[in-house]
Amino acid sequence: MSGSNHAVGFLMTYDSRDNMMGATQGLNVDLSTLHYSKDKKTGKPFHRLDAEVSQYFPIGDDVFAYRVIGKEMIGDTPEYEFVTPDLRGADWNKYRGNSMYQAEVEYRHKFSTLWSGVAFAGAAVVQNDDRQVNSAVQTEVIPSAGIGVRYLLNAKERFTIGVDAAVSKMGNTSFYIRFGEAF
Numbered sequence: 001m002s003g004s005n006h007a008v009g010f011l012m013t014y015d016s017r018d019n020m021m022g023a024t025q026g027l028n029v030d031l032s033t034l035h036y037s038k039d040k041k042t043g044k045p046f047h048r049l050d051a052e053v054s055q056y057f058p059i060g061d062d063v064f065a066y067r068v069i070g071k072e073m074i075g076d077t078p079e080y081e082f083v084t085p086d087l088r089g090a091d092w093n094k095y096r097g098n099s100m101y102q103a104e105v106e107y108r109h110k111f112s113t114l115w116s117g118v119a120f121a122g123a124a125v126v127q128n129d130d131r132q133v134n135s136a137v138q139t140e141v142i143p144s145a146g147i148g149v150r151y152l153l154n155a156k157e158r159f160t161i162g163v164d165a166a167v168s169k170m171g172n173t174s175f176y177i178r179f180g181e182a183f
Contacts, residue, residue, distance in 0.1 A: 006036070007035055007037075007048075009033050009035065010033050011030070011032045012030070012032070013028075013030050013031075015028045019157070021157055021160075021180040022157075022160060022181055023063075023065070024058045024158075025056050025058050026055070026056055027053070027054070027055045027056075028055075029051075029052070029053050030050070030052045032048075032049075032051075033049050033050075036048075036075075036081075041078060044075060044076045046075030046076055046077045046081070047073070047074040048072070048077075048081070048083070049071070050069075050070070051069070051071075052069045053067070053069075054068075054183050061110040062107065062109050062110060063107070064106075064107055065108070067103070067183045068102070068103050068104075069086055069103075070100070070101045071099065071100045071101075072098070072099045073098040073099065077098050082097055083097060084096050084100065085102050085126060087102050087122050087123075087124045087142065088104075088120065088122075088144060088146055088164055088166040088174065088176060088182060089144035089145070089166030089167055089173070090142045090144055090169075091172055095142055097126040097128040098128055099128075100124060100125070101124065103122055103123060104121070104122030104123075104144075105120065106119070106181075106182065106183075108150075115149070115151060116149070116152070117147065117148065117149050118147065118148040118150065118162075118164070118181075119147050119148075120147075120148070120164075120166075121144065121145040121146075122143075122144050123141060123142060124144075125139065125140070125142075126142065127140075141169075142168055142169050144167070145166065145167060146165050147164070147165060148162050148163060149163055150162035159179075159180060161178065162178040164178060164182070
């Protein structure tokens with residue numbers, strides 16, 4: 001699964017978060033498009049549409065956050081350009097398709113000035129049209145949940161380092177070393 005293409009795209013962003021690395025309140029919206037002139041194999045154009053919304057709510061010293069993502073490929077998309085979930089615990093190489101929608105929630109609890117923990121859960125749906133290649137899923141729902149711990153390295157920037165453990169479909173367990181928050 002290899003290839004190369006070129007595209008022209010557009011990006012619109014609205015960001016009212018109080019901090020980019022460790023938001024405690026605000027809203028972040030990213031909308032983007034990529035327009036590929038032609039795939040080298042098929043000679044046909046294809047397009048990618050992405051939307052991501054994240055919002056953060058302070059609850060005392062804690063934070064509740066959610067993120068919703070949609071990715072859609074339009075046209076005869078080559079397999080190496082398929083979209084993947086951005087969900088902790090999901091095997092992005094296994095779940096690839098021409099559309100993906102996901103929602104994730106996270107609760108960040110402050111234990112002390114330097115230490116905090118997170119609990120998160122979400123799900124993604126990856127879909128393919130019937131005309132797509134056989135090695136990709138047709139429609140798959142991928143649930144995921146996990147916990148993590150954070151250490152505050154820079155209080156002014158709210159920059160943390162941490163570790164997350166996530167479990168998803170069929171017991172797939174993943175571990176992550178984080179610099180900053182997941183979203």
